[in-house]
Amino acid sequence: MGRHREFDVEKALDAVLCVFWRKGYEGAxxxxxxxxAGVERPALYSAFGNKESLFRQALARYYERYVDYLxxxxxxxxxREVAAHALRGAIDLTTRYPEHTGCLGIQGVLAGSDEAEPVRQALIESRAEGxxxxxxxxxxxxAEGDLPETARxxxxxxxxxxxxxxxxxxxxxxFSRETLEAVAEQALSNWPSGRAAPETA
Incomplete structure (x- = not known):
């Protein structure tokens, strides 16, 4: 019978997620x-695997818990409402927590060492899926006529x-929330509309 872990795995994952969010993969x-996490390294990696595996699990939790607006x-x-909701959700998320602003999916590994390349590719793939x-x-x-025929x-x-x-x-x-909201409004002001439905915010 295996020994019970002496820490809360869920809380530990939430804690390391915030570290990765603040510092990025290689910066953490x-x-x-x-x-x-409040545990020694062997216990952490016994629960989650190596650092890459830990990051991937934290990233999955991030998308599940924080990017539900998409x-x-x-x-x-x-x-247009799809775009508006996505923009406003992103603004809220990236400015909500002063201790870890921005987006883990973007800043996790913008550029990194050869060892971090698998993680960088995983982030690229997750963004491509979105x-x-x-x-x-x-x-x-x-197809529904909500966007014009010329729309791509x-x-x-x-x-x-x-x-x-x-x-x-x-x-x-x-950048402040207000500035980002102004950027979003500028982006929406150029949004193409079709014949189907009136534009709403």
């Missing part, structure tokens, strides 16, 4: 992670992701 040292955005009735979901939603909007769903999805990513970087750099 083993000392940072074990101090946050699946919710995809359910909005118009393409962009694909937006593209599919905008394709449906175009792939470009719109890439544009929205570029704005979301840029705002995450700006939030990490200390």
């Amino acid at each position: 040292s083993y000392a940072d992670l074990t101090a946050a 699946p919710a955005a995809l359910q909005r009735p118009t393409a 962009e694909a979901q937006l593209r599919e939603r905008f394709e449906r909007a175009k 769903p792939d470009t719109l999805a890439a544009y929205l992701m570029a704005v979301l990513h840029g705002m995450a970087v700006q939030a990490k750099a200390g």
Whole structure:
């Protein structure tokens, strides 16, 4: 019969998630992670595996717990409302916690060592998945007449992701919520509309 772990695995994962969010994958040292989790390194890695495995589990929890606004955005009735909900959700998330601003999915590993390349690729893949979901939603909007015939769903999805990513970087750099809201409104002011539904915020 195995020995029971002497710490709360769920709380430990939440704690190391915040460290990765604040410092990024390579910036988070083993000392940072074990101090946050409140356990020694062997116990931490017994529960979660190595640092890469720990980061991947923290990233999955991040998307599940904190990026729920994106699946919710995809359910909005118009393409413009999809974009507005995504933008506002991102602004709220990236400015909500003063001790870890920005987005873990963007700043986890923007650039890193060769050892961090698998993690960087995992982040790229997760962002690509989000962009694909937006593209599919905008394709449906175009088919429904909510977007004009001239609209390019792939470009719109890439544009929205570029704005979301840029705002995450700006939030990490200390831009205010008000500034980011103004950026979002500027992005929405150029949003194309079709014949199906009136524009709403």
